[in-house]
Amino acid sequence: MEWTRAQRYLPYDQHSALELLNLQRQAATSPEQLKYHIRPQSGLLNDPNGFSYFNSQWHVFYQSFPFGAAHGLKSWMHLVSDDLVHWQDQGLALAPDTEFDSHGAYSGTAKAVGDRLFLMYTGNHRDENWGRTPYQLGAWMDKDGHVEKLQAPLFVNPAYVSEHFRDPQIMEHDGKFYAIIGQQTVAEQHGQIALWTSDALEHGWHEVGKVNVGVDDLGYMVECPNLLFVDGHPVMVLCPQGMDQQTMAYDNIFPNTYITATGFDFYTATMINPQPMHNLDSGFDVYASQGFTAPDGKTYLISWVGLPDLSYPTDEQNWANCLSQVKELHLKDGQLYQTPVAAMRDLRQLDTAINLNGETTMIDPTFGQQGELQLTIAPDQTGTLHLAANDDRSQTIALHFDTEQGQLALDRTKMAHPTATDYGTTRTIQLPAHQALNLDIFLDHSLIEVFVNGGAQVMTGRYFNDQSNQVATFNQPTQVTGTAWQLSAK
Amino acid sequence: MEWTRAQRYLPYDQHSALELLNLQRQAATSPEQLKYHIRPQSGLLNDPNGFSYFNSQWHVFYQSFPFGAAHGLKSWMHLVSDDLVHWQDQGLALAPDTEFDSHGAYSGTAKAVGDRLFLMYTGNHRDENWGRTPYQLGAWMDKDGHVEKLQAPLFVNPAYVSEHFRDPQIMEHDGKFYAIIGQQTVAEQHGQIALWTSDALEHGWHEVGKVNVGVDDLGYMVECPNLLFVDGHPVMVLCPQGMDQQTMAYDNIFPNTYITATGFDFYTATMINPQPMHNLDSGFDVYASQGFTAPDGKTYLISWVGLPDLSYPTDEQNWANCLSQVKELHLKDGQLYQTPVAAMRDLRQLDTAINLNGETTMIDPTFGQQGELQLTIAPDQTGTLHLAANDDRSQTIALHFDTEQGQLALDRTKMAHPTATDYGTTRTIQLPAHQALNLDIFLDHSLIEVFVNGGAQVMTGRYFNDQSNQVATFNQPTQVTGTAWQLSAK
Numbered sequence: 001m002e003w004t005r006a007q008r009y010l011p012y013d014q015h016s017a018l019e020l021l022n023l024q025r026q027a028a029t030s031p032e033q034l035k036y037h038i039r040p041q042s043g044l045l046n047d048p049n050g051f052s053y054f055n056s057q058w059h060v061f062y063q064s065f066p067f068g069a070a071h072g073l074k075s076w077m078h079l080v081s082d083d084l085v086h087w088q089d090q091g092l093a094l095a096p097d098t099e100f101d102s103h104g105a106y107s108g109t110a111k112a113v114g115d116r117l118f119l120m121y122t123g124n125h126r127d128e129n130w131g132r133t134p135y136q137l138g139a140w141m142d143k144d145g146h147v148e149k150l151q152a153p154l155f156v157n158p159a160y161v162s163e164h165f166r167d168p169q170i171m172e173h174d175g176k177f178y179a180i181i182g183q184q185t186v187a188e189q190h191g192q193i194a195l196w197t198s199d200a201l202e203h204g205w206h207e208v209g210k211v212n213v214g215v216d217d218l219g220y221m222v223e224c225p226n227l228l229f230v231d232g233h234p235v236m237v238l239c240p241q242g243m244d245q246q247t248m249a250y251d252n253i254f255p256n257t258y259i260t261a262t263g264f265d266f267y268t269a270t271m272i273n274p275q276p277m278h279n280l281d282s283g284f285d286v287y288a289s290q291g292f293t294a295p296d297g298k299t300y301l302i303s304w305v306g307l308p309d310l311s312y313p314t315d316e317q318n319w320a321n322c323l324s325q326v327k328e329l330h331l332k333d334g335q336l337y338q339t340p341v342a343a344m345r346d347l348r349q350l351d352t353a354i355n356l357n358g359e360t361t362m363i364d365p366t367f368g369q370q371g372e373l374q375l376t377i378a379p380d381q382t383g384t385l386h387l388a389a390n391d392d393r394s395q396t397i398a399l400h401f402d403t404e405q406g407q408l409a410l411d412r413t414k415m416a417h418p419t420a421t422d423y424g425t426t427r428t429i430q431l432p433a434h435q436a437l438n439l440d441i442f443l444d445h446s447l448i449e450v451f452v453n454g455g456a457q458v459m460t461g462r463y464f465n466d467q468s469n470q471v472a473t474f475n476q477p478t479q480v481t482g483t484a485w486q487l488s489a490k
Numbered sequence: 491m492e493w494t495r496a497q498r499y500l501p502y503d504q505h506s507a508l509e510l511l512n513l514q515r516q517a518a519t520s521p522e523q524l525k526y527h528i529r530p531q532s533g534l535l536n537d538p539n540g541f542s543y544f545n546s547q548w549h550v551f552y553q554s555f556p557f558g559a560a561h562g563l564k565s566w567m568h569l570v571s572d573d574l575v576h577w578q579d580q581g582l583a584l585a586p587d588t589e590f591d592s593h594g595a596y597s598g599t600a601k602a603v604g605d606r607l608f609l610m611y612t613g614n615h616r617d618e619n620w621g622r623t624p625y626q627l628g629a630w631m632d633k634d635g636h637v638e639k640l641q642a643p644l645f646v647n648p649a650y651v652s653e654h655f656r657d658p659q660i661m662e663h664d665g666k667f668y669a670i671i672g673q674q675t676v677a678e679q680h681g682q683i684a685l686w687t688s689d690a691l692e693h694g695w696h697e698v699g700k701v702n703v704g705v706d707d708l709g710y711m712v713e714c715p716n717l718l719f720v721d722g723h724p725v726m727v728l729c730p731q732g733m734d735q736q737t738m739a740y741d742n743i744f745p746n747t748y749i750t751a752t753g754f755d756f757y758t759a760t761m762i763n764p765q766p767m768h769n770l771d772s773g774f775d776v777y778a779s780q781g782f783t784a785p786d787g788k789t790y791l792i793s794w795v796g797l798p799d800l801s802y803p804t805d806e807q808n809w810a811n812c813l814s815q816v817k818e819l820h821l822k823d824g825q826l827y828q829t830p831v832a833a834m835r836d837l838r839q840l841d842t843a844i845n846l847n848g849e850t851t852m853i854d855p856t857f858g859q860q861g862e863l864q865l866t867i868a869p870d871q872t873g874t875l876h877l878a879a880n881d882d883r884s885q886t887i888a889l890h891f892d893t894e895q896g897q898l899a900l901d902r903t904k905m906a907h908p909t910a911t912d913y914g915t916t917r918t919i920q921l922p923a924h925q926a927l928n929l930d931i932f933l934d935h936s937l938i939e940v941f942v943n944g945g946a947q948v949m950t951g952r953y954f955n956d957q958s959n960q961v962a963t964f965n966q967p968t969q970v971t972g973t974a975w976q977l978s979a980k
Contacts, residue, residue: 015507017556018585025568025581029635035578066507078515088525088979091515095508145519489578 001068005130008065008072009103012095015067023067027319031467032446035370035489036347037305038079038087038323042066045321047167047224047288048302049076050110053295054117055143058084060302061093062323063107069315071308074104076121078145083343084300084326086490093147100125100135100153107167107224109290110141117141118201120154120179122166132163136181138202155196155205162186167224168196169290173266177201180211182222182238191218191240193225195269208266211236213259214274219243223254224288227264230299230329234264234271235336237280237289237301248277251424253307256280256287260334275334282429283410283450284420284461291329299329301338305447305460313417313464314446322447324460339455340440348372352486359477363484367472369445369465371486377437378479380404384411385478387443388463389471396471397448397463399439400426406433408452410459417464429457442487491558495620498555498562499593502585505557513557517809521957522936525860525979526837527795528569528577528813532556535811537657537714537778538792539566540600543785544607545633548574550792551583552813553597559805561798564594566611568635573833574790574816576980583637590615590625590643597657597714599780600631607631608691610644610669612656622653626671628692645686645695652676657714658686659780663756667691670701672712672728681708681730683715685759698756701726703749704764709733713744714778717754720789720819724754724761725826727770727779727791738767741914743797746770746777748826765824772919773900773940774910774951781819789819791828795937795950803907803954804936812937814950829945830930838862842976849967853974857962859935859955861976867927868969870894874901875968877933878953879961886961887938887953889929890916896923900940900949907954919947932977 023042033039038060049061058081065072076094079087094105101123108121123135135153142148157165164184171178179196193211198204211225219242226237236259240247243255250257258280263272280289281303291301306312306321314320327338354364356375363373369388382402389396398411412418413425429452431437440451445467450459472484513532523529528550539551548571555562566584569577584595591613598611613625625643632638647655654674661668669686683701688694701715709732716727726749730737733745740747748770751761770779771793781791796802796811804810817828844854846865853863859878872892879886888901902908903915919942921927930941935957940949962974 012508012511013506016503017505017507017510018502020507020510021502021556021582021585025583025635028578028580031634066511082979086979088518090518092511093515095511144521145515489572489576 003068003070003072008070010067010073012066012073012075020066023318026317030314030317030319032314032317032464034322034444034447036085036487037325037444037447038062040064040066040319040321041077041089043319044069044071045304045323046071046306047107047304048290048323049107049121050117050119051290051292051300051302052110052112052117054110054112057082059110059117060087060323061110068318069312069320074106074124076105083346084341085343085346090145093141093145094119094121094139098123098149100137102126106134107288109169109292111170111172113201115143118170119147120168120170122168123153133157134163134165136168136179150202154203158207160186162189164221169226171227178266179205180225180227182225184221189220191220191222191242193218193222193236193238195266197266209269212268212270214261214271215247215259215277217244217247224290226289226291228291228299228301228329229293230336231331233331234261235259235329235331236261236271237291239287248279250279251427252284252287253309253420253423254287256289256303258336260331260336278336281458281460283427283459284412284423286324286460300341301327301329303460305462307420310420312419312462325442325449327455327458335456337455338458339451340442347487348485349488350485354484356480356482356484358479358481360480361474361477363472363474365473366470367484368470368486369443369467370489371443371484373439373441373472373482373484375439375441375480375482377401377403377439379434379436381478383478384475386471386473386475387441387448388465388469389473390466390469391471395465395469397461397465399441399450401437403431403437404434406431406435408437408459410448410450410461412461412463415464416466419462419464427459427461429459493558493560493562498560500557500563502556502563502565510556513808516807520804520807520809522804522807522954524812524934524937526575526977527815527934527937528552530554530809530811531567531579533809534559534561535794535813536561536796537597537794538780538813539597539611540607540609541780541782541790541792542600542602542607544600544602547572549600549607550577550813551600558808559802559810564596564614566595573836574831575833575836580635583631583635584609584611584629588613588639590627592616596624597778599659599782601660601662603691605633608660609637610658610660612658613643623647624653624655626658626669640692644693648697650676652679654711659716661717668698668756669695670715670717672715674711679710681710681712681732683708683712683726683728685756687756699759702758702760703728704751704761705737705749705767707734707737714780716779716781718781718789718791718819719783720826721821723821724751725749725819725821726751726761727781729777738769740769741917742774743799743910743913744777746779746793750821750824750826768826771948771950773917773949774902774913776814776950790831791817791819793950795952797910800910802909802952815932815939817945817948825946827945828948829941830932837977838975839978840975844974846970846972846974848969848971850970851964851967853962853964855963856960857974858960858976859933859957860979861933861974863929863931863962863972863974865929865931865970865972867891867893867929869924869926871968873968874965876961876963876965877931877938878955878959879963880956880959881961885955885959887955889931889940891927893921893925893927894923896921896925898927898942898949900938900951902951902953905954906956909952909954917949917951919949
């Protein structure tokens, strides 16, 4: 279906409750629907927002257009969790209902301040000529979930910034509040990350400067910049749209990348000793990742699994996209590691465990598409692991491994419903040669997440095969140890 | 708020999506909201419907008015589960959208037939003069959750039955389909249970006769009759509205009762050797319970926790009521036992276990309102167990026990927000004298379920105290063994 502008921006109170109820049922009963990941209650989900710990619970919000698989009038939907795995929907938290966010309550972040949660986000406003003004806005959420927006934007946009000025990350450092914001310059249409600061949070904001991340080319716009501190070291996570492939190679329509450094100077907005930029995920669909360091001292990240400007097969069912599982971040020898959180183990149905210990071809002809495989493939082997496959492998999500030369490819060539094929159907990463390969693989009906070698690399992708495809098998006898489990629905 | 008829029967497509989103958020964020029981996504929940096992999952539906705490235009909302404990909302399954259910898709049941689920339910129709006709209707749900209603009612109502003719229970016996239906006679306004049969399901229905349950007085209407076979023996579960207290004593506005028998004759609609009627639950709010015997051979029951014609404190928050946990039924020496299903143990947070082993006063000053206590109180003691209590016990849900004389009382006198006080604030049951008392108690924020002596009796009640009330304690030193756990949200 083609969405007109009028349809995409129809106010929520001009949609009917019956339409929404029907969309919610359609999303809930979709065969491709995620069972243990955060998924839209209806319509389209995009960026995670406001990922935080507040009032003794984990909180995350997501960008939502509840009325179909389109980027229409956006709001924040809210979920809470006790363990970062089992999430409970809390519904619409931030609606596009003021002058400043009239055309969308766009992305932002959250920070617990006192006994309330401060939400900092971008309001998307369009005038009668469809001219856009982005406003950086604030709102307070209390412990009962009531949200009260500040009356006015937090500050006036600088003149040198274009209409692309959004996705503020609120943080606190040394008694001051800071915000990292993605922007585009008017003059050269360059993507940048700005650092702003305030002593008072609700007012007094001024720009510190453009963040020096050690890379000149950040494309035409930086979306969702996130300055994280992982094991105490700064890691900038960002989405440099339109970045030159010479700056850093990437395969997806837009990259989600990271840059580590030895320090961050808040006075000069400078990453100290920045390292080369890397892809955050080596799969097909990770974007707009958002993280924060929790009171437990650990830094957690969650990603949109979906990309701007692409369509997905479930669009026909009027819903689209999901969030990744939450990933715990660590730095080892300057390298970023992403691993499942501990509570993911609680999803394992222990009585379904299949133990692999040596030469194996078939893992389980009825494994299905809601499970985890934790495997170690011996050195000096080549082969293919087929998952969610049918008997003749004409449908399969495949992992081609070569532990001799050191390579792993995630292959979604053989799909019932191909997606984003313009950007290729395989993603390949390099591995140490002649080494065992450790994989922790999660399947959730239309999502695969592969944690490689303890999270040194992650390959995430949506896939769309028939749910009757149950086979988990190697293409030939393979030396492998590990365990496969069915996972519980959340 | 007073609801006008026009407000209660406004079609779903004339409510706005924004109104529904706001109601869903209000229900989700309510401090009193249930965390591991089935609760309304918005508005009012009443009877469980269509409790069944189909397509390798458990299914239950509930009567829903999504737009507030009122008995308005009803539909069926749907949930599925893999374990009878963790339920996933599947949304609106049966909307009031035909001539025959124009004023409500009222209660009914479900039965797997072939590879589809047959839903049999009552359509509530009103004519322009608000004259009511109830229709017994059928619909098929396929494995993807698509529901298709039959074009016409299953049969024409008999002339001797008033407008109160509803709540069909579909079953199969000896190659034929049967339906048990609650009804009121036109002539004498007596409540009855009718038995109907058909060889063909979609047509060919005719009445076998009125079910002889061994009790003449069934009040002015029988709601939600359910003929169960528990360990192979017939148990009629029913709600005889307006039944004389001489027939059987009960405390609630309307009773939910059961009658056991040694056999059931489908040819004469007769319970053979029926025993005296008993209350199904000895608490405050159980009604409209629905059960069925699953492929595992066990019979399961789930109840509405709520009653017709009463208001509850959360009405002000625009939501009301919940379903009970699923109860497994057994007969021992002719007595009905109701016990939690095995998977309820999976909710226990094992690292929170508090073991009691001897004289105890305080159990846990911060126990809170989302937990289970499995206790054995020694013989010949009297005292009070305070739960969800504040420090001075001015708010408490109290259990007064006397294991000398043999008595247990559930006391909701000391409530922040009293409810249904016209029907008393305590419920008392008799126990064997000089015997230990075994209790399995579940708290879920505004619901208490007490399984007494292995489920020989159950006391269920909503309660409404501040969520800051955390204390679990005896009023004095008590000889007790057992364990208390925090429970996970579903």
